[in-house]
Amino acid sequence: MFVYIDESGHTGKDSKNPDQPIFRYLAVASMYSIDLDSDGSFSSILAKNSISEIHGAENFDKIESFALDILDILEKNSISCFYSVIEKDFMVYAKLYDILFDNVENEGARFEAYQIREFRVLLLDNLIEITPVSVAHRFYEECLFAKSKADAVTVLKETCEIMLSRVHMLKDKTAITIISQAANWALNNPTELTTFHTRKIDRWTHLPHVASFLPLMNMLSNYSESKKSPIIRIMHDEQRQLEKVLVEIHKFSADPETPDILDLGENGKISLQMIKNTHFEIRDSSSSYGLQIADICLYLLGHEYDVEGKATQCPNTFRLIQYLREHVDPFELTYRLHCFELYMYNIFLNQN
Numbered sequence: 001m002f003v004y005i006d007e008s009g010h011t012g013k014d015s016k017n018p019d020q021p022i023f024r025y026l027a028v029a030s031m032y033s034i035d036l037d038s039d040g041s042f043s044s045i046l047a048k049n050s051i052s053e054i055h056g057a058e059n060f061d062k063i064e065s066f067a068l069d070i071l072d073i074l075e076k077n078s079i080s081c082f083y084s085v086i087e088k089d090f091m092v093y094a095k096l097y098d099i100l101f102d103n104v105e106n107e108g109a110r111f112e113a114y115q116i117r118e119f120r121v122l123l124l125d126n127l128i129e130i131t132p133v134s135v136a137h138r139f140y141e142e143c144l145f146a147k148s149k150a151d152a153v154t155v156l157k158e159t160c161e162i163m164l165s166r167v168h169m170l171k172d173k174t175a176i177t178i179i180s181q182a183a184n185w186a187l188n189n190p191t192e193l194t195t196f197h198t199r200k201i202d203r204w205t206h207l208p209h210v211a212s213f214l215p216l217m218n219m220l221s222n223y224s225e226s227k228k229s230p231i232i233r234i235m236h237d238e239q240r241q242l243e244k245v246l247v248e249i250h251k252f253s254a255d256p257e258t259p260d261i262l263d264l265g266e267n268g269k270i271s272l273q274m275i276k277n278t279h280f281e282i283r284d285s286s287s288s289y290g291l292q293i294a295d296i297c298l299y300l301l302g303h304e305y306d307v308e309g310k311a312t313q314c315p316n317t318f319r320l321i322q323y324l325r326e327h328v329d330p331f332e333l334t335y336r337l338h339c340f341e342l343y344m345y346n347i348f349l350n351q352n
């Protein structure tokens with residue numbers, strides 16, 4: 001099996017960029033090496049459409065003309081996709097919660113608020129209610145990516161002060177107590193929490209790429225096992241800024257010494273069994289048809305409702321998006337999914 005990975009929405013630590021509110025990752029898994037172009041399918045697409053490379057954003061006006069050719073390639077290569085979507089507004093709240101309510105570091109945080117997912121989801125919703133999103137973004141950008149420990153401490157303390165000044169707005173008295181205890185302890189012991197890293201590579205582990213990468217590896221590992229097809233190579237579209245981070249994460253995932261199953265507690269388990277000893281390569285998409293396929297699939301999934309709305313005008317593109325929808329496994333870190341999870345927990349609590 002060969003895997004090709006592309007991403008969109010990368011804005012570095014600028015989490016509140018209005019033009020890129022969503023980070024997306026897509027892994028395309030093929031039973032054959034797409035790069036070989038053994039039947040000349042890609043060469044034909046490029047020649048017929050007078051393009052040198054297939055790109056969704058750059059070739060959006062020509063997608064309808066080659067959509068069925070792409071569909072044919074996907075079907076011939078038995079391609080499946082693994083899609084990760086991270087909403088940055090929600091991610092910054094999740095990062096804030098993760099720092100403040102880690103009961104291992106924060107002695108004022110309660111065990112159940114961090115280690116039991118049901119309570120974690122309920123309390124996170126309360127945190128979102130009292131914390132302006134601008135405050136969460138500032139914490140993410142200026143505390144977790146601070147260039148000095150003093151700067152990180154300053155932003156952490158100011159964040160806690162804002163939360164404490166607004167916690168009375170909650171109707172849930174238990175939530176008021178739990179949040180106040182954690183925020184007060186952090187305010188008085190800010191250096192005890194791990195918010196500052198001296199190395200840039202460590203600070204960049206807070207980027208959405210990292211939150212997406214292990215779940216992506218988990219889905220690929222499970223898929224590889226289900227198909228009884230080992231992963232030969234994983235290729236990632238060139239991303240010079242993050243190359244070291246991505247290489248390190250894959251190195252950790254592929255290391256035989258890393259457990260086959262990572263137990264992440266309240267965040268579930270990650271299977272890495274089929275990632276062991278895999279080869280990871282970062283390559284320019286111009287030299288990889290597989291990465292170009294990942295690019296066009298990612299572009300279409302990111303615009304799937306636009307394509308659906310133009311199904312009559314663009315029937316070929318609509319057929320292609322239908323195939324992708326039927327062959328994609330998703331991972332989400334979004335407010336929409338949080339609200340659904342919250343709704344289900346509330347039903348459970350009301351029934352008991």
